[in-house]
Amino acid sequence: MNPKSTQPPLGIIEGFYGPPWTWEEREAVVRRLAPHGYGFYWYAPKSDPFLRRRWNELHPRTEAENLSHFAGYCENLGIGFGVGLSPYEIYRSFDANAKQLLKDKLAHLRDLGVNRLALLFDDMPGDLPKLAERQAEVVDWVQAEGRFKHLAVCPTYYTWDPVLDRVFTPRPAGYLKRLGELLHDDIDVFWTGEEVCSRAISPGHVRAIREELGRPVLLWDNYPVNDGDRMSQHLHLRGFTGRPASLAGQVRGHAINPALQPTLTCIAAITLAESYRLGDDYCYMAATRKAATEVLGTRLGSQVCDDILLLEDAGLRRLSSEKQKILRERYGRINHAGAREILNWLDGRYQVTDEMVQTQ
Template identity: 30%
Template structure:
């Protein structure tokens, strides 16, 4: 949905740590995390993403042996078993022998996944089992030559396997030592994921598949398919898909199921639907049936970005009248028919989702009142917060939305979407959402950027918040996401952090380039010019480092004009610093030379463009208000 083009630039100020870009501390630059129950986590668990609800470190450890015995319960999730096996081999195990029942063998690591063996081993290792956990919760223990993990359900087991994959090291041979730990974990809100709902250049099929893999790693469990380039979702909503397009959607559905992600198909009939038409209801349910046949089990009917003051057929005006209440009544009737004639008649279907035409505020209106009163109680209503892009959100607002719409609320959060300001990348963390919001919601879905790989930095922080809002720290989560995307390489992480810092600002992160700004402020207050030059040098080198070393090669391709602009602005800023030094030292000749050269550098920095879906060339911005201001002030002698 970022439906309305607004230049949102308001929000809460963020208190930011002052950290020199040239010398980050630790793998993530963050202080050690604490478990939700107060237990201090050691580095092995401090960077788990999302942060578990409870982590206890043990003083012992285990060793990854050459042969590992894997004991699985009779109905253990196949995807979880595959992930455990893959993670053990990546940690140095040469053989993973699977069995249904075995006693621990001396000198051999034994791993229990679900079943009675896992339950007994969890107890023996001082861990609580899965009793009392909500859906998708899990328990995991690593200690004394054994690993045990169990889920409340199949998805919980899969998430336990994901956590284990983060705890195990990467080694090419046996012998790795793994610190002991006990984890008990569950999500803060039932639905957590991504809605591909932006305007502009659509994601490729390969990018969508990759996003499903990324979602699984971060314990996100929903992907809403709503791309604007799919005419069969809107303009041709009544028509069946051609076989090749349906086959691609099926591939997405199959990948999602294999990753424990729920694929949601969002059909938007509002541009032409006649609410009172039995034929249109039949067309809608028939379309859903074709998607059901390829495995879709979750459906949505977005009714946003349409007019409810103008009907698509005369019969609707005759039946419902006019005004907001009439529109709410008509929409409720359509949705109820779909809910009763399709969802209710298909065992295994998830609750129907809908997007109201008024999706973005907390004002009581006749439309909302009609929808609340007449829409079936089990339908999920999507809402963006107070504003199309909500700068902040509180638990009270989430509760008020629940009461106003009279239905469970699925948050459609318009971050890090950039379709309304495609000149910029949104690489800051998820911010401005208070603790307690997820508990008042049916779930959180984030609307990403046009650039799928670049979106991962922000989406990882969304996943952290949605899973465990009480332990969430935006800057710590951002640091961990940077480390992950950098593949654990310190130089790449420094480069990505520098680049993300000058692409940080948004409606929910109003301060641009917080770390670079801090370095400039130190210099203005009498700091060493060499220290600032080192920061700018790192920024100048960052684009090249990312192009050469970033594991996700698509990131560099998507961010190409912003990478070029970053390097150019860093070159101009370094010359601006030299100009300031020359002015202060009275070196007039050097100052004249630099003042003559810098305008050309600025022109070059402003020359890079993003070409949108329609071929429009849009000049990109990086570090705006920071880099350009520093350079302009230097040239002006301020």
Template identity: 30%
Template sequence: MNRFRRSRRSAVSASLSCVLALLLAGCTGERPPNSGETDRPGTSTAASSSEGGELPDVVPQPSSMIPNGGDVRVSGKVVVVADPAVEPWTRTLAVRVLRATGAEEVVVREPGRPIGDSDLRVRLGSRWSPTIRKTFQDTELDFPDGDEKLASEGYAISVREGQNPAIVLGGMDPAGAYYAVQTLRQLATPGRVAGVAVLDEPEMPTRGVIEGFYGSPWTHAERMDQLAFYGSVKLNSYVYAPKDDPYHRDRWRDPYPADRLRRLDELRQQAMQHHVKFTFALSPGKSICFSDPADWRALTDKLQSLYDIGIRSFSIPFDDIDYAEWNCESDHAEYGAPSARAAGVAQARLLNRLQREFLDAHAGTTPLQTVPTEYSDTENSPYKSAIRQRLDPVVEVMWTGEGVIPDGITVDDAASAEQVWGRKPVLWDNYPVNDYDATEGLMMLGPYAERQPGMGLRLAGLVINPMNQAAASKVVEISAADFAWNSTAFDERRAWHQAAEYLAGDRFRGDEQRLSPDSGTVDALMVFFDLNHTAVLPDGEPWLEPAPELRRRLDEFREAWDGDASNRKRAVSELRGYARSVADAPEKIRKGTPEDFVSDVRPWLRATDLWGDALLATLDGLSARAAGNSATASEEFRRAAELADRATSVRTVEGETLPQGPVRLADGVLDDFVRQAPDMR
């Protein structure tokens, strides 16, 4: 892994000359209401300055970032010199960042126009500008003069103080310039921007989210918010595939009603403005007759209706279907008796025809995407052989890892998938999705874990399948964005903590005020995240350990309790501090985090209220027992049991979660301790 990191950094440094040549700008369109483009996964104030030798936290972690002199102060008048090619969306975001950081006035000018006096100059855009090239050559990053290029979406930033302080940003393409401004947003703290040089590019070309779960689909407002959020963390792909949208799956032949089509168009526009590829998935596998000309027309007519509103990326998934039988007699005549191989042949023929006759014939489309019926392993089979041998190499194939819900994914797993499918797959990661029976009552708020760094070499991309709860899914989405952009430098604990900082308020609110995360809310969220740190296989076996921090503390307590009796009082006192943090966390979260997150996790907050009080009552009982007061101990244990019973009766919100049931948190950890404590002598 270390060899890969050094070689990647070397390749990044070796590619500067073209990024200096092609500093083009960001995204298109006017800002929609409440678009959330300034949401950010926060940078803690303590780590935000480069003047003391610390580098600021940026999510995703850049490929290369070094100190570049002192911080640049932002106040008074700031002039942004932006090329004509810089699009309105990126200009608007840059102006908002600078105003929120401390500029009293921000003026945007094109090169060659009079600038006048200013307190700070920001350069955005430019092609082969000698000034820009010299700016980067004066940094300590290795910028050779060769012809190498950064990857698409790559960007460079120089922030340097001095007699004429300046900020220079630019990207290899519009997305890269947009991402440069998103990184600038994280380099900024009130009144200043960290003095750093950044050279950055993504490890995976596709990074995003697939709304592919069963149960209540996200609302239109949630999707609009998600798309804006994706841009802020450099996720560039969203696949629309909610299983419970009837027009996506069961009624795939039917055209969308006008109001639904209008909302899909709004999503497309929102995605475009945040440099997110909006992919529409149509899932015909349950009922399609591959050999029926009428079904071919229905399929292409449906895709045409979506193309007509501007959608240019399509997926035809064949997941979760039975290929042991045909849906029509003519398929039997065309492809022979039902079999895995025959299904692979029929699917490949349809996908190839769609790619050739529909996508290639329509301007601006991207390659077709599919999810094969055998999507969850890398064992060769007649079906996989048919797909590998017959499917057009341009068609993207999704794969979920070794298992529908894998307990880990390695570089070797990805290499095997590449071999069996005959192409680099896009990893469809079924985490943190919570729509299968074993997840009843669970909220998945753990880190993005058990995925091996370096997989980007073997993958065409990563998309995660989120929870029914959109806002709560951002906890894992932030981590996955970090992993997909730069898996070689991925630190799951760091990314997990960044999610807490994001939710605790480290984001722009309005044009004038910028808040740093409230440390008390961050701490409360980390306690709450730990209580909901779990993920399970379909058989219910955890692949993420439930509540590891609480478990560690309880194990230490048990060891101390079973040791010298004189240590019991101290052990109770030490655990009580954390128990108080558990009990206090819900109210801090309710007051200090966004309303949509609080709404998503409300039942789990209520259960935490009760479990926190049950834990405190349990410690009161143990404390009384250590003091020899058996009557008080019994009363406290009785009270703890009553609170635990009430906690286990809290249920998920009807209609919001699939499956529904009693809320579970710290499963097998907190409940076991409260239940077993009366027997601790």
């Protein structure tokens, strides 16, 4: 008998660039995934300016009401809801004015029913002395002031991938180890693996990061996310691979950054739960077909799996106009949210431009 592993806490971290999901789509995703063990949801879309570039402003009334409603919706399903806040480079000058602005923001989020917070320092330059100390100062202050049930942090350097050093300046020596030493033990730290979008996340790598941080990591898994100019040309439909079930006992939780297509993202999400449930018995393509049938129904699910070479591997730029026409006709005959997402993808409505990435 092949060994089975206990499933770690699973969740969604909505942290992609590009066109956001609707609130109705978010509700549909959590309804679909809750029965598969998805127990937490971090709301952190790059397109929400009031969590990023305009973090020091409060959400307008309508958006605030929607956020509050969704927080309650998740909690009623037994799903822990949190918000990812990116106070842009606040660690450069964490003075009295910055603290007051942050205090007002935290109070605003609490009033909306948000009782879990992630401080996200990703995609920010790290070119200043004592980066870990400065960021830890902000986190300590928020922990004391914010009174949140759960606090998590995404470091500026959240992977060993050297692309971060090229884009956001070279990381300070010993940054991650020092940050782990300074943060309180009950604060979770996000980590994406050996790369920003890791092909695999091995137990050996997770053990090494755990030793460096002095705590288990909270995985921020950048699959099936498909933002960015290149990835948005492809639908990410295949089941998870390279995430062995033995990770379960080594991480605080496993959060996936979803695809731009909310219905289709559930296919891969369900396979992650299956991979933990089945352990060595997991077969990723069989799991993909099973999940596609659950999410899309027998007919559409089978068709999507049959077309996976076109939808996931070839992508829009390699599809001839004739092939695109065939796909439009094929999926245009099916009245289902998943089919409509494929049609919108074919029409370029999910395209993520470099400008979006630079300005969101």
